[in-house]
Amino acid sequence: MDWRSFSKRARGLLSGAAALGLLAGAGCGRFAVRPSEKEHLADRTMRFDADPHEAAADEHVLANREGATGGRGTSGGGCGCN
Amino acid sequence: MIRAAHIAGLAGLAALAPAMPVGADDRIDLTTTWYLERRRGPEGGLSVVHPQLDLELDAGESVAVAAGYSADVVSGATTSVYSVDAVSSATKFDDVRHEAHASLAIKGSRSALSIGGGAAVERDYASINLAVRGNVDLPGKNTNLALSYNHHFDQVCDRDNGILSGLERRALTGFERCDLSSVLRVQDRPGETIWRDLRIDTAQATLTQNLSPTLVVQAGLFGQVLRGFQANPYRRVRVSGVEPQESVPDVRGRAALLLQANRFLTGLRAAVHGSARGYSDTWGVSSLALEMAYSQYAGDALLLRVRGRVYQQSEAKFFKDAFFYDTEGPAGEYFTGDRELAPIRNVLAGAKLSYIGIDEEGESVWGLFDEVRLDLKADVLLLDELPADTESDNPAGIGGQFLSSGQLIDALVLQLALHTAF
Numbered sequence: 001m002d003w004r005s006f007s008k009r010a011r012g013l014l015s016g017a018a019a020l021g022l023l024a025g026a027g028c029g030r031f032a033v034r035p036s037e038k039e040h041l042a043d044r045t046m047r048f049d050a051d052p053h054e055a056a057a058d059e060h061v062l063a064n065r066e067g068a069t070g071g072r073g074t075s076g077g078g079c080g081c082n
Numbered sequence: 083m084i085r086a087a088h089i090a091g092l093a094g095l096a097a098l099a100p101a102m103p104v105g106a107d108d109r110i111d112l113t114t115t116w117y118l119e120r121r122r123g124p125e126g127g128l129s130v131v132h133p134q135l136d137l138e139l140d141a142g143e144s145v146a147v148a149a150g151y152s153a154d155v156v157s158g159a160t161t162s163v164y165s166v167d168a169v170s171s172a173t174k175f176d177d178v179r180h181e182a183h184a185s186l187a188i189k190g191s192r193s194a195l196s197i198g199g200g201a202a203v204e205r206d207y208a209s210i211n212l213a214v215r216g217n218v219d220l221p222g223k224n225t226n227l228a229l230s231y232n233h234h235f236d237q238v239c240d241r242d243n244g245i246l247s248g249l250e251r252r253a254l255t256g257f258e259r260c261d262l263s264s265v266l267r268v269q270d271r272p273g274e275t276i277w278r279d280l281r282i283d284t285a286q287a288t289l290t291q292n293l294s295p296t297l298v299v300q301a302g303l304f305g306q307v308l309r310g311f312q313a314n315p316y317r318r319v320r321v322s323g324v325e326p327q328e329s330v331p332d333v334r335g336r337a338a339l340l341l342q343a344n345r346f347l348t349g350l351r352a353a354v355h356g357s358a359r360g361y362s363d364t365w366g367v368s369s370l371a372l373e374m375a376y377s378q379y380a381g382d383a384l385l386l387r388v389r390g391r392v393y394q395q396s397e398a399k400f401f402k403d404a405f406f407y408d409t410e411g412p413a414g415e416y417f418t419g420d421r422e423l424a425p426i427r428n429v430l431a432g433a434k435l436s437y438i439g440i441d442e443e444g445e446s447v448w449g450l451f452d453e454v455r456l457d458l459k460a461d462v463l464l465l466d467e468l469p470a471d472t473e474s475d476n477p478a479g480i481g482g483q484f485l486s487s488g489q490l491i492d493a494l495v496l497q498l499a500l501h502t503a504f
Contacts, residue, residue, distance in 0.1 A: 032224045037295040040346040044438075045353035045377040045385070048290070048300050048342060053113040053134050053499060054434075054459070056152075060132060061117055061495055065465070067395055067422040068361035068369040070284065070304050070338055 107452050107503035109138040119493040121159045121485040123169035128158030146187045148198075154179040161485050162253070164328070164419020165320040166404045166478035168485050175256065179204040185213075193218040206239035206260045206315070208268055208277075224292040234282035237268050240315040241327065242276045248415060253327035254315045280310035288340075296348060302340040309333050319417045321407045328418045330400070335364040351379040355389075366399035367423065383438055391430040397470040398423040404483040405476045421484050425468040432461030432495070453503040463493035 033041065040046065049055040063069040117130040136150035157176035161168040185198025195216045202209040217228035239260035243251045254275070261269040268277040288302040310332060318325040342357035355375040362368045375389035400416035401423045439447040439454040447454045469480050486492050 032222070033292045033295050035223070038292075040296050040348060041292055041298055043346060043353070045355075045379075045387075046298055046344045046346055048298075048344065051457070051499070051501070053111055053136070053501075054457070054497065056134065057113065057115040057132060057495075057497060060115075060154075061461075061463075061493075062393075062428075065422070065428055065463070065493075066369065066393060066426070067365075067367040067398070067420075068336075068338065068363070068371075068393075070286075070306050070336060070361075 108140060109136070109501070109503050111136045111499070111501045113457075113497060113499035116496045117493065118496075119158070119486065120491075121172075123159060123172040123485060125159030125172045125174050128160075129156070131155040144189050146189075147185070148187070149184040150182070152181045154204075159485060160316075161419075162255075162316060163318045163320055163325055164404055164483065165325075165408065167482050169482065172485060173256075177204055179207070192223070203262065203264070205262070206254075207236070208262060208266075209234055209236040210266070211235070211282075226290040228286075228288045228290070230284075230286050232282075232284040234280070234284075236280040236282065236310070237277045238280055238311050238315065239268075239275050240278050240311060242270070242273055243327075248329065249321060249324055249326045249412075251327040251329065253318045256316065278311035280308065280312060282309075283307045296346040297343065299341070299343045302338075302342075304336070304338040304340070306336040307333070308336075313418070314420065317419050319407055319419045320404065321417050322411045323408065326417075328420070329412075329416050330398075330418050330420075330423075331365065331416060333364070337362055353377045361395075365423065367395055367397070369393060369395035385436040385438060387434045387436075389430075389432055389434075391428075393428040393430075395426055397425040401425075401470055403469060403471045403476055403480050405478040406471050419483075421467075421486070424484075425470050427466040427468060429464040429466075430461055431464075432459065434459040434497075451502045451504045453501075455499075455501040457497065457499040457501070459495070459497040459499075461495040462491060463495065464490055465492045466490070 044050050059069065111134070113134045115130075115132040115134075117128075117132065119128040121127045132152065132154050134150065134152040136148065138146060138148040140146050155176075155178050158174070159172050160175050161172050163171035165171065179202060181200060181202035183198060183200030185196050187194060187196040189195075193216065195214070197214050199210070199212045201211075211232055211234045213230065213232040215228065215230035217226055219226050239254070239262070241252055241254045241258065246252070258275050259271060260275050260277075261271055263269075270276045284304075284306045286302060286304045288300055290298065290300045292298050312332065312334060313328045313330045315327065317328045319328045338359060338361040340357065340359045342355070344353055344355050346353045353376070355373075355377070357371075357373045359371045360369070361371075371391060371393040373389060373391040375387055377385060377387040379385055398418070400413040401418055401420075402410070402413055404419070407417055435458050437454075437456040439451075441447055441452045446452065465486060467480060467484060467486070469476070473479075
């Protein structure tokens with residue numbers, strides 16, 4: 001199939017990711033948020049895909065309706081209290 | 083056949099499965115999801131019941147183990163021939179898929195590594211997968227980098243077409259036997275059915291960044307390569323007056339970029355969520371999905387979330403509206419009647435209500451648990467099928483080519499979940 005056209009799009013996606021990474025890196029160093037300020041970041045509503053069952057079921061439903069599966073993000077984030 | 087789209091999607095999900103929170107409470111999670119889709123014709127709609135059960139246990143200070151099971155119980159109408167009149171070839175079917183998985187996680191002070199695997203089996207599909215995921219908090223614990231990789235070894239039952247190719251190939255009818263004694267043991271039945279390989283490699287990298295005490299963002303890059311048999315072996319396509327098994331390429335590469343953010347609204351005890359996801363693959367499908375959600379606490383124990391999502395995709399390069407396959411023939415060597423490869427617009431609106439009980443001052447919740455969460459969720463899905471070819475040249479239109487055609491609100495998702503920590 002058309003890998004050339006695909007690789008052009010993929011490069012666009014990579015560039016977008018790199019730009020966002022640079023933006024994040026530039027805007028926030030290691031002291032962007034102090035531990036004492038992470039109360040709200042630790043809230044369950046601030047976690048990405050906080051419910052793995054719900055995320056899996058959503059992916060399951062959408063994979064059968066749409067041709068573009070995958071890449072819906074990863075869980076975690078927020079307080080940094082891994 | 084519940085099959086490949088699920089598997090590919092779940093491959094993506096398994097690749098990004100969360101590292102278990104080692105050192106957290108032991109957990110039991112039980113969820114059941116009902117998916118109901120309206121379909122035209124006398125055979126009725128489509129129903130899927132999807133139970134999930136997961137158990138996580140700490141095994142020391144820095145090790146945790148997890149295991150889980152899920153199933154799909156599917157029944158309803160399907161169309162066996164992609165043509166301008168889907169209803170005339172609609173039939174009833176039912177299938178059950180079982181899936182089990184297990185993983186082991188090891189955690190350091192700022193990093194975690196998990197290794198796992200799983201297997202899934204149904205009447206005509208067998209799948210084994212291995213996954214590894216690692217993540218690390220950078221100094222300051224405001225930045226988290228996660229990498230994951232997953233490989234699927236899948237096998238698909240197909241009709242034994244011998245040396246037949248292209249327009250000569252016949253599809254499965256559902257009456258053939260697929261010899262499957264376990265997920266590891268499949269056997270061809272010469273002249274009737276053969277098992278064909280599908281290999282799926284999935285990788286994902288995500289960067290999560292705290293930008294302020296109330297704002298966290300995440301960027302994710304996803305890539306997947308599928309090699310092997312990816313057609314629906316039951317689906318036929320009416321092409322130039324004949325009805326061969328659908329034919330799609332053996333290799334598909336996928337890439338997606340996700341950007342998402344969560345913002346906590348301190349005064350309201352609420353949070354807003356937004357995400358955008360772009361996708362492109364080597365079959366020519368490109369898509370964009372935008373989602374917004376709002377979460378609001380009510381009192382100490384209730385949390386309400388409402389959300390909306392809009393999605394649109396372009397068609398695969400070899401997809402045609404049914405009328406044009408019949409009158410013009412295939413696009414190159416390929417032809418498909420897969421709605422997932424058609425141009426569509428999908429809209430989702432939903433709400434979720436959670437009851438959250440947390441032990442206070444040594445008092446266990448319900449006398450047993452450190453934490454209990456009970457979720458009730460409902461989503462409504464709206465589908466808009468778009469023409470892939472010039473509408474004015476299509477006297478048959480696209481309204482009849484899928485069983486779902488012509489219905490705006492076409493599906494409902496209900497979910498009930500119980501999450502416990504002890």
